Amino acid sequence: MRFLNDLSPSYDLTYDDVFMVPNRSAVGSRLGVDLSAPDGTGTTIPLVVSNMTAIAGRRMAETVARRGGLVVIPQDIPLDVVADVTSWVKERDLVLDTPITLRPTQTVDEALSLLPKRAHGAGIVVDDKRRPVGIVTEHDLSGVDRFTQLSSVMSTELLVLSAGMDPREAFNTLDGAHRKLAPAVDAEGRLVGILTRKGALRATLYTPATDARGRLRIAAAVGVNGDVVGKAAQLLEAGVDTLVVDTAHGHQESMLSAVRAVRGLDPRVPVVAGNVVAAEGVRDLIEAGADIVKVGVGPGAMCTTRMMTGVGRPQFSAVLECAAEAARFGKHVWADGGVRHPRDVAMALAAGASNVMIGSWFAGTYESPGDLQQSADGRLYKESFGMASARAVRNRTSDESAYDRARKALFEEGISTSRMFLDPARPGVEDLIDSIIAGVRSSCTYAGAASLEEFARKAVVGIQSAAGYAEGKPLSSSWS
């Protein structure tokens, strides 16, 4: 990356402060850009979902990995649960979504509580041999008595796809039958998964992030307290594909010894450590054994660190400096936090990040773990909270003495509750991924880059005023 007209800024910048100018390009199509990260994590799109309890669970992990990103399971989740989630994710189909499976004797009420768990919005009713016998959508269930059994409301006119069908053919079959989705079955007619028209299309556009055995990838985090090596060893044993050693102040001695100890396990997966915002922190973490350094103090949407402490650094400059330092060692950085628009992902990649972490934005999707709620004005939302908030600290320290809990509760650096509204046009995480990846693909071709490495090299970045930024926003009504 170089600054436009070689003007180096005299102060630190964040994403909103910068813009890119186009370069002459020989990249003929946005779909021709290779977005796989060169950092060993196996992502085929440069997106990682933050290790936050309100965001990263099994459904998020499955859905995002199928499109080529990676989800980090938080350090607050018990290790046996992480092991379960890991093996569950690794059993998922690479094309078909996991169906919501119901029995004919279940009630409308039960179905309605399950439908919001998945963006596809349908439940497949199966017999005792797991063969589809009906399908229910919210439309079928609205206005029906909640105790009604599904057998009397389900639609039985089924279009059934065969699992393993070419996604393009499946798309054409669904389109031809004017269906939004259909169950897919194995040779014995047993339900394997569900495929939507959009899902079939996406299967032709994205490449899943898979391990050496062709199974979806997943990452998990450990903190720096307690038996870090023991926990890391158990996570590796459970089969996680990337290990994240994570704490607010990543440039502290206990972090460096934790990373050295984890490196001592000789993990055969990338080790990520953070968070830092300056070259010295990057150097020390890499020397301690990190393959990837996580960058960002204070930019997160749930984060109050900068307001509480004054500590942090505007994220674009932090990523730029840290990525340059990591590159000197042949290593990489992840840009962690502060992403609110697709352009922010592009700016982080231009600054040299190999992957970009997103938390709060993805909280407002069907796939985040929280319950779907409705505001007084009828908008759907999920609750999110920071991992250093009183709420998260209370959960994390529930086994500790009352005194220790009270002491830890003093250091609150995140908000405990926020409403993340679902965008009615993009309520699923894949809808947000579509929009981000379309933006990033286009950024790359504007820069004349066919890969992320080329993008970070060729991007030409200028500094803009607040008016310059405002000019870039669309206007949905007239201005005079």
Ligand SMILES: NC(=O)C1=CN([C@@H]2O[C@H](COP(=O)(O)OP(=O)(O)OC[C@H]3O[C@@H](n4cnc5c(N)ncnc54)[C@H](OP(=O)(O)O)[C@@H]3O)[C@@H](O)[C@H]2O)C=CC1
């Ligand atoms: N990227 C960011 O800006 C931030 C991210 N977070 C996220 O919150 C989660 C919890 O992290 P964390 O609060 O580190 O909790 P952890 O449970 O990981 O513990 C942090 C350890 O570091 C010690 N410590 C020393 N100085 C600091 C400091 N300035 N801030 C925090 N801990 C310090 C703490 O000791 P003692 O308690 O005795 O001081 C404690 O032993 C993580 O997922 C982290 O990524 C949290 C804050 C900022």
Ligand SMILES: Nc1nc2c(ncn2[C@@H]2O[C@H](COP(=O)(O)O)[C@@H](O)[C@H]2O)c(=O)[nH]1
């Ligand atoms: N200072 C705090 N930072 C937090 C907290 N919880 C999470 N985080 C960080 O934010 C990013 C996600 O950023 P977002 O803008 O996409 O939401 C996450 O990966 C952490 O680094 C917190 O309580 N305090």
Ligand SMILES: [K+]
């Ligand atoms: K913030």
